[in-house]
Amino acid sequence: MKLYAILILQPYPTAAAPAAPAFTSPAANAGAATTTKDPVRAVSAVDVSSFGFFQRSTAREFIYFLSRTVAKRVALQGAGIKTQLTENNHCCFALTSGGVAAARTPGSSPLVAVAITDMEYSGRVAFTMLLEVLQQFQTQFRNKYEYALTGAGSHKPGGAVQDDYLLPWQYLDDTLQRYQNPEEVDKILKIQKDIQETKTVMYNAIDQMLERGTTINDMVATSNDLSLASKTFYNQAKETNSGCCAVM
Numbered sequence: 001m002k003l004y005a006i007l008i009l010q011p012y013p014t015a016a017a018p019a020a021p022a023f024t025s026p027a028a029n030a031g032a033a034t035t036t037k038d039p040v041r042a043v044s045a046v047d048v049s050s051f052g053f054f055q056r057s058t059a060r061e062f063i064y065f066l067s068r069t070v071a072k073r074v075a076l077q078g079a080g081i082k083t084q085l086t087e088n089n090h091c092c093f094a095l096t097s098g099g100v101a102a103a104r105t106p107g108s109s110p111l112v113a114v115a116i117t118d119m120e121y122s123g124r125v126a127f128t129m130l131l132e133v134l135q136q137f138q139t140q141f142r143n144k145y146e147y148a149l150t151g152a153g154s155h156k157p158g159g160a161v162q163d164d165y166l167l168p169w170q171y172l173d174d175t176l177q178r179y180q181n182p183e184e185v186d187k188i189l190k191i192q193k194d195i196q197e198t199k200t201v202m203y204n205a206i207d208q209m210l211e212r213g214t215t216i217n218d219m220v221a222t223s224n225d226l227s228l229a230s231k232t233f234y235n236q237a238k239e240t241n242s243g244c245c246a247v248m
Contacts, residue, residue, distance in 0.1 A: 002118040003179050004090070004179045005046040005063045006129070006172055008137050009039040009112045010145060011075035039071040039112065041164040042145055043137065045176040063116050070094050079110040081125055094131040097138065111137070125182040129175065136171060140224070145243035 046063055048056040070092055071150060074083045080098025084091065097111040113130040137145070144167070220226060220234050 001180075001182055002050060003115065003121060003126075003182075003230055004048065004050075004059075004118075005044065005067070005116040005178060006133060006176050006179075007044040007046075007063075007067045007114045008042045008133065008172075009067060009071040009114065010042050011039040011072055011110075011112065014039040025075060031225070038068050039075065041068070041166060042111070042141075043167050043169045045169075045172040047176055047180075066092055066116065067114040069096075071114060075112055084123055084126075086119065086145050091119055091121060091123075091126075093126040093130060095121065095127055095134065097134050102118045113137075125179065125185070129179050129185075133172065133175060137169075140169070140171070141167060148165050198221075 015028040027184060041064070044064075046060055048059040049064075052060045066087060070083065070085070071094065074081055074094045074096055077096070078085075079096050081094075083095045086092075093115045095113045097113075111134060112221045113134045115130055220231055223231075226234070
């Protein structure tokens with residue numbers, strides 16, 4: 001499992017959609033809020049070391065592009081929304097901040113925390129991490145990020161996105177490294193890993209016996225621990241592909 005990036009983005013305040021003319025049906029004006037500006041990155045931690053040297057710049061740009069695109073859209077859905085999507089064999093997890101309306105300026109959008117991972121990364125761990133990061137960010141940077149967009153740059157000439165304001169935050173870099181091994185921070189994953197390792201040892205031991213020319217059937221037939229009835233049961237279970245046979 002690989003965690004490539006953790007980011008917190010701040011969408012621009014959404015404007016109410018224009019009122020529909022009297023002769024227009026409500027369905028024709030379903031949009032509740034609109035914004036033309038892309039979200040800005042408030043903080044980010046990125047690890048592209050697993051990519052080839054000449055691919056790292058492209059990988060980093062793709063991470064910024066994907067996170068900004070996702071944040072812009074999930075912010076319109078409201079606060080406390082969890083989103084998971086896949087793109088080019090990678091996963092993007094997004095979580096919008098919830099329950100902090102008093103900490104936001106009127107009409108603003110919630111913060112959006114985004115994690116980019118490989119396909120094997122646990123969604124439960126990712127969302128737990130994003131919630132933790134959001135809460136820490138809101139605590140540490142309170143009275144800073146709420147009004148950041150009022151002075152942030154607008155769209156640049158040619159349609160380029162506005163300047164990001166990147167707050168230095170060692171905590172996010174440390175979190176990125178800590179969650180590279182999710183089983184170390186998630187007890188359920190650790191238990192699953194321990195069980196899987198136990199199974200692997202058992203399967204490897206059986207394979208090694210087979211390599212020496214000894215089969216399970218031979219061992220059952222010559223065992224002094226098994227009665228004739230147990231040996232018969234084993235053979236019948238094997239023929240019917242019973243779970244007992246699989247265990248033995």
